[in-house]
Amino acid sequence: MSLRGKAAIVGVAEFRPSRYTEGATTLGMLAQVACDAIADAGLDMAEVDGVIVENFAEAPFMAPATIAEYLGLDAAFTEIVDLGGATGAGMVSRAAAAIAAGLCETVVCTTATRRERRTNEGPRRTAASGFSGRRVDRTPSTEFDTPYGAIGANYGYAMIANRYIYEYGVTPEQLAKIAVAQRYNACHNPDALFFGQPITVDDVLNSPVIVDPLHMLEIVMPVAGAAAVVVTSAEKAARMKHPPAYLLGAGEHTTHKSITWAPSLTDSAIKAAADRAFAMAGVRREDVDIASIYDCYTITVLVSIEDAGFCKKGEGGAFVDAHNLQFDGDFPLNPHGGQLSFGQAGTAGGMSHVTEAARQIMGRGAGRQVKDCELAFVNGNGGIMSDQVSLILGRNR
């Protein structure tokens, strides 16, 4: 059974990213943004019979039941998705699968990240509390990576960038151009964290190197935020308030958790995920109107463009030079500004690639609307190029 055209995104909601939340609970944020997405779809809570939630610290056990109870849902289907930055995209494919299998009809998928102001009482997070600060982490990575300061994600993407430069070559200017184009997009999105703050290639290259070869302006800034979508059956979607963003294709691939044990630093699992999604959708790369690609770092985007098949392996730098990546250019990339310039609110940052693709398909892109946007490619990336989820969304079934 293929998921092609079986379900659609019919409602979206997102909090404007902020540096900190004051006293908010993750549960409260998850519920609020879910409510907003249901209202955006023009639905009553009683019409929602499924909920998918991320793994969150306040509910280490039975998170789906916790959110269903909080929202007052009569849920026929509840699920947790734990794919790091690919969580949002993975929620959509799982919601569609549950709907297509007849388990439920309308699913709200919700993500949120709160962020308390850092205090002077010791480090914000310790290795003992895990990378995510969520709970004690006892994995091979904490045993064999963490003791060497291989903590967080910056170091891993820096190693990917250095290996990429060694194998294929890309200039600092080419990588910087990705960040600059996305900032241009953010300057057309009043909800973006960096709205009103344009940057140049020189600004990127003059920003401090954090981990060789990555500059500060090539690295996402962690923020708080929330994002949710409502997925329903194609039959019901046709009767909704907004034009639906149909799910036409989905594919996933995972080979490793720690980058230490990735089969390759430069050939990612995106290739298998994207190939499956495009094959399911029955569309070609050149048919795609926007690329909504997970962008925790500039190098992530470069490798993703290649592995998703928009150019050959090793030609990412030349591709960036040859194309205008702005929302009004010939290869519109992350019209909302991407996480680099819109903001990375944990898993909600990954979901922002889904919400933006859906908005663009629905024609709700406001001052950053891509003309005649009928087909979107979405990629979610978890951890350090670990879990990969590719989606194809379209205006027509």
Next chain:
Amino acid sequence: MSEPTAPYTRPLPDPTSATQPFWDAARQHRLVIQRSKKTGHYVFYPRNVSPFGAGDELEWVEVSGRGTVYSYTVARRPTAPQWADEGPYVIAIVELAEGPHLTANVVDCPPDDVKIGMPVVATYQDVTPDVTPVQFRPA
């Protein structure tokens, strides 16, 4: 890396029954990893179950400790608070001569001298009486 000042405050491994032989050997300044009896491939990290499937067994083998830098970064800013007192340091994936990859620091050389493909050899840091992280230095 500079010599750590006591007490050692950086994260330490928490060995399991599967990994204890690796850390026991490291304390003796030896590098031991596992090898598949079925395929002859070396495996790292240590585990109870072979990635080559049922019917295989993993045996412990002492290896050369030689390898090359597969990739690396120089952390100009600390990657975690416990490294805040350190100048720029190198985090690398080392490809052992026997094949497997592992992450470590490249020590005993200026960070800017590290290159991909550079030959390295294991070196041992007795940071506590119980634990000796395996590091690499230029060969």
